[in-house]
Amino acid sequence: MPRITAATNAAQRAETQRRILTAFGELLFTHGLPGLTMTDVARHAGVGRTAVYNYYADMEQLLIAYALDETERFIVDLRDSLAALENPVDRLALYVRAQVEDLSRRHLPPGPAMAAVLSPGSFAKLADHVGDLNVLLQDILQDGVEQGYLPDTDVAQLARLIHGTLSASAARRNRTPDGGTPPPPPASDVELHTAVEVHTAIELHTAQTVRFIQLGAGARFDDAGKPVRLDSPAHDALAS
Numbered sequence: 001m002p003r004i005t006a007a008t009n010a011a012q013r014a015e016t017q018r019r020i021l022t023a024f025g026e027l028l029f030t031h032g033l034p035g036l037t038m039t040d041v042a043r044h045a046g047v048g049r050t051a052v053y054n055y056y057a058d059m060e061q062l063l064i065a066y067a068l069d070e071t072e073r074f075i076v077d078l079r080d081s082l083a084a085l086e087n088p089v090d091r092l093a094l095y096v097r098a099q100v101e102d103l104s105r106r107h108l109p110p111g112p113a114m115a116a117v118l119s120p121g122s123f124a125k126l127a128d129h130v131g132d133l134n135v136l137l138q139d140i141l142q143d144g145v146e147q148g149y150l151p152d153t154d155v156a157q158l159a160r161l162i163h164g165t166l167s168a169s170a171a172r173r174n175r176t177p178d179g180g181t182p183p184p185p186p187a188s189d190v191e192l193h194t195a196v197e198v199h200t201a202i203e204l205h206t207a208q209t210v211r212f213i214q215l216g217a218g219a220r221f222d223d224a225g226k227p228v229r230l231d232s233p234a235h236d237a238l239a240s
Helices: 008-029 038-045 049-055 058-081 088-106 111-117 120-146 155-173 188-214
Strands: none
Touching: 008 049, 008 058, 008 088, 038 049, 049 058, 049 111, 058 088, 058 188, 088 120, 088 155, 088 188, 120 155, 155 188
């Protein structure tokens, strides 16, 4: 069992729970969900298996707790970042980039796969929570319409299309140009060079996804690449 380091029992429980969720997320990233067990999570977290069961009855509860915790923290951080930007097209870019990076980092199964491993009640709970992200995106799109940066459209339908694109983009982002998986941390100059190439390709793919979604939403840009209102001269080509 882990040594008591927190000042109070409540703090210790919170610390242990955080270690369990962190361990689960790391294993989800390195091994994926199939075959993952509570014993694996306990070992990786450095706690007893009983300690994990004290918080989560089974893998479904652990998965839903991790997904909700990550989503809530992501939304809080994203709202803070979006508040610093005034232009809705720039906010859309930030939203898209943050979503692609977060979906790739967490390696959570996509919606249909989550529905297959979760009970209807748990999936509905997750869907309600993730709905906050959908509202956030719709607010950005509606603001873009009202300010004249995006054409008048069904923002709810457009938000669904964007989220579908993001899920597909995140899946591709986790692949190297030849279709393989990204290499482990480099241990030599050759591996470092390969890692740099992969990182460059991933960043290029993310930037292309951002601009693809912006243009798909109807945004237009001047020759300097800055968003312009629809009644202004625009440059419609994809940024290189």
